[in-house]
Amino acid sequence: MKIYMTDSTYRYDIEALAKAIFKTEDLEATRDLDECGPFLAIIHKKEDDAFNLRVVWKNEKNAISEKSEMVKQPAGDVRGNKKQVRRRLKHLMVKTILGDESANILPWGTLTGIKPSKLVHEMIQSGMNRQEIRSELESEYLISKEKIDLVMGVAGLEHDFIYPPDPKKISVYIGIPFCPSKCLYCSFPTKVNAADRIKEKYVKALAVEIRRYAKEIADYEIETVYMGGGTPTELSAAMLREVLDVLNGTLDLSGLKEFTVEAGRPDTIDEKKLSVLKNSGVDRISINPQTFNNKTLETVRRGHTSEDVHKAWEMVKPFGFNSVNMDLIVGLPGEDIPEMESTMKNVSIIRPDNLTVHTLALKKNAEMRKSSVVKMLPGEDAVAQMINIAENGALSLGMEPYYMYRQKYMLGNMENIGYAKPGKACLYNMQMMNDLQTVIAFGAGVMTKFVSLEENRILRTANYKQVSDYIESPVEMAERKIRTKKILDNANI
Template sequence: MVDIELVGHEYHYEIENIIKPYTGYIKDASIRSILKGNLCRAEIYEGDNLVSFKEELGNEDQKYTKQLLIRTLYQVLCEFTGVKMPWGFLTGIRPTKIVHEMFENNIPKERIKKQLLEFYDIREDKVELMIKVAEKERGILEKNKADEISIYIGIPFCPTRCLYCSFTSYAIDHREQQVEAYLEALEKEIAFGGKYSSSKTIRSIYIGGGTPTSLNEEQLERLLMLVNQHFNVKDAEEFTVEAGRPDTITKRKLELLKQYHVGRISINPQTMNEETLLRIGRKHTTEDIVKVFSWAREIGHSNINMDLIIGLPGESSRDVKNTMDKIKALEPDSITVHTMAIKRASRLRESLEEYTLTQADEIEEMISITSQGAYEMGMEPYYLYRQKNMLGNFENVGYCKPGKESVYNIEIMEEKETILALGAGAITKVVDPKTNKIERIPNVKNVEEYINRIDEMLLRKQKGLKDLDNDF
């Protein structure tokens, strides 16, 4: 059991997050994080073994004080266990934000690199990745305009719930009435969104989930018609639908997406290994993936993303190599490579004793295989994020061919543009372009509550937008 004591500060959340990746290396230890005057100190002791580290503060602000407390603790954890994390003491989900802040302060690239290496103790290959992604993102973010927004529409239904998923989604079978009621409520919110956005420029529209294509063909067309009716779709730079699972995609649905001006779709195999698909609860085969992808190309979809997960239960580096070889043969326009995260509310978390989790060194090899495969397809990394409880404490990376970057993915990660979010569990983020201050307006997560309280959600959104947006 690890005993944690904080002295002189209350950064419980941050301290626990930096300790979490080390829990497998520490058995019965006492850890102290101390802020006293201008001194940050961390101690860890187990029996007679004591390691401590301290750093002095100047007149730094609260943010730097917190960073230094985390850094001192990270240093003692490294020395005590002999293990360094690839991302140093970074625990946030948006690592490139640090790089963007430094770019905005006109700090030269070499100085940025030096600070990431020496202060944050981030491994050199991860520093190179951060800078490369941030530079790619800048090309998109620099085109942001003050009156621009993006739109997110959530469809919280799936055919089944995958083993690793904790997303608040609902199995669509036997929910016909609820789906119809949800679409009726969503129609009200889309109509509201249309009024709000009428004085704005819409840069990107993203329909995600869940699995939007779990809607039947009639329901999907109804949704697409609503989006086209209330938003200026044709002038948007990007319109994405997360088609997702191949077992929900028909030729007709792909035709509807094309007909209603969807320019980017995602077909997500996660793996191209049959045994793994069965193990994780996917109701499709690798042949289904190839078939659906071929249909999409025949119909004229010219911007197709594919999502993959490395570290799935039971998979080895050889399995990941097999997946990448099959993906390369399909030639998608982009791929998103997720490192397996053990999510708190997932079925996997509930039954961990049944599965052998992939170790950090093999995750590292899997990352290398997917990165190399992406480069061989002519792709480069363009966005990057991290999650809690990721195997090996690694990262998720989006790769794409030139010109195929997802604008929405970059905007949602870097939070530089207002995103109007519609649907159950959707969170609108209003960004002040002058101060970069972000205000959130959340919808309720539960579908039944969303349906029953849609008028309340609309009033909340209307009030929030009026308070935050001077042009509304």
């Protein structure tokens, strides 16, 4: 698909939406509109106090559709004006290419961002009522009624947990980038089968980074701690204890509301590790089957079986964690309706407190992209039906959708949804999706997010991705955070 743009101001948004509409990654910029073949032209020009927007679409049959509009630009509000032009350009694109039936073809309408509920919260904060929000989502963002119901429900549930935002409350994330094997769909630079000596060095480096940074957050209340990965339980029980002792001994966790550790791969859990977690204050864990079909688990190289998940669950039960989550992936190679039904049957036997239903995303760095198994991926209609099966299963277990996000390269341009039983929603997940709380992250490959509520601004700072680089530089990683925070503080003066 060829795309012509007057300039690159809105390039990212235009390309992201064009990819969703045309269901292709292959976009080619062109400067020559006279050449043959289909093209999309996006033209925006400033004229006095308004922007003239024009979208021209020539399809494969050489039929041309065209729409244009003038967007008034009140003086002074540069950021607001830019936002408005972006929003109207995207609206015009969908209307020009898909016409009035767009909601059936593109259920998320013009939304290309990954956090739909954040948009609803922004509308609530601007004083809009429920009906006004619904109608704006439908008429301006062209979102389907079904997705509006979903995002309104999620935002309503989240609201009670995350509002009013408090700048003195933060979350802490710890990254453990080790795994027992590499899943075929994984794009994360996790270290597979790392030697104990590397893991030990990593744990020591983590301790250095946490201790170096601790005094910077001494005046904040830590609301949640989330240890993710990778697979944190790929560490030995002794290493896990060391990390948890550093956290408990260095940070003030007296106001903690939730402490999660991802025990993602069931084959990495044992009773020793579970007692370390339980005795260190961890109250939420995650065991991630992804699917309960052994053939698929083998295809995607999960390295465990469905029986391992059931065994892990039996092992976990007596420990009495407040909440246990399970992650599923819809759309894995070779799966269709019967496989999804079988997976949900297994979920209904286990009855976890949370169920997170992801739709497979074919990420750029994932081995799966180059593998022949991509030919075994289910089609969009099947994926949509499987998502419905998962949704019905979660609802029948008494769960409600409580957080959601979208990702690039997802099959069928769908979404990931977290379901929870009443009182079991994960606070960290809700905070992460709505960008209302600072998250201080420690470890390799992690991202710290400083949120300035006052300035409505977010600054992020990344740690080294590779374990070998991180092990050499934990102090530098802590100091990076200190510098970034200073930039934000100075901007606020």
